[in-house]
Amino acid sequence: MPSSPVIVSLPIADRPTSHRFYSEALGLATLGEPAADGIPEPLQFTVNDGLRLMLVPSGGFGWVIGDHEVADRGRSECVLGLSAESPAEVQRIVEQARSAGARVVTPPATQPWGYAGTFADPDGHLWMVTAQ
Template sequence: MTFAPVIISLPIADRPTSHRFYRDGLGLDTVGELADDGIPEPLQFVVNDGLRLMLIPTGGFGWVIGRHEVAARGQSECVLSLSVASPADADAIVERARAAGAEVVSEPVSQPWGYTGVFADPDGHLWMVSADSES
């Protein structure tokens, strides 16, 4: 059985801030009809053909998940990973994210498992950018 697209939903504090970050910082394209604020509702980005990222304001996210609480900023339950072709690509994405307001948690460096860097988006969600090896 396959599912396409898979949608990852994340809670956010501010739609315009998150929209700018994912559009400008990661270069992702939005899908959907524009709401009154000029931002698609729901706010979804295409990561690739099989994956979308949906950003939901924290209050709405709490409604969706029911009895569960949204994790406080600084408490991460997952790391979202982006695989890229080369260390130079990893460096470029981390720098682009930094310029768009990301907090770089771990500068890109060579690790035993590959070349990786980690940044937090404006809501503290962690993203790891990795390449297989230095070239």
Template sequence: MQYAPVVVALPIADRPTSYRFYSEGLGLEAVGEPAEDGVPEPLQFALNAGFRVMLVPTGGFGWVIGRHEVAGRGQSECVVSLPAATPADVDQLVGRARAAGAEVVVEPGPQPWGYTGTFADPDGHLWTVLADAH
């Protein structure tokens, strides 16, 4: 069975801040019509035809996770990995994220598995950008 699109939900503190970071900072296009605050509800970005990230205010996120707790900033339960064609593309996207306010947690550079860099979004969620080693 195939599931498309796959949606990864991440808790956020502030909808407008996250919306600006992902749309203006990373250049992603939001899915859906804007709500009264000008931000689409639900706040989703399509990374490709089969994968979306949905950004949910922490209170609403609690409705989904029940008695579980949201991981605190600096505690990561997942890393979202974005492919890049070349090391220069890795540098560009990590640089763009930094300019938009991301914390670069691993500077772009060569690793045994490829050329990669990792940044944390405004809520501390980790995103790694990877150009495969060939």
């Protein structure tokens, strides 16, 4: 198994919108040198030492997936998860994401598996924040 970080790639509609959202909502830092638009290309964020998030414009995403269809906005194929230390941190992260433009899908609340809230980024990708 390679020791390099896993890269999760998501299709996006607009680089500046996604760059701003992930910087503000989750406080993620980008990798690489800025391109002409001031945003690194490829647009990658460090989530932690073992995980990077790459945001790829929809057209470029098609080069990778070929004839496989991407789920339409509002239809999810996966939910990305973030761990929080406490219910208060779940609430803070979800509110920070909402303030940055996320749509809160499931408000933070006690669930059978812990305390969780879910939000959708500007492209409809779901993020669930959970505290055990």
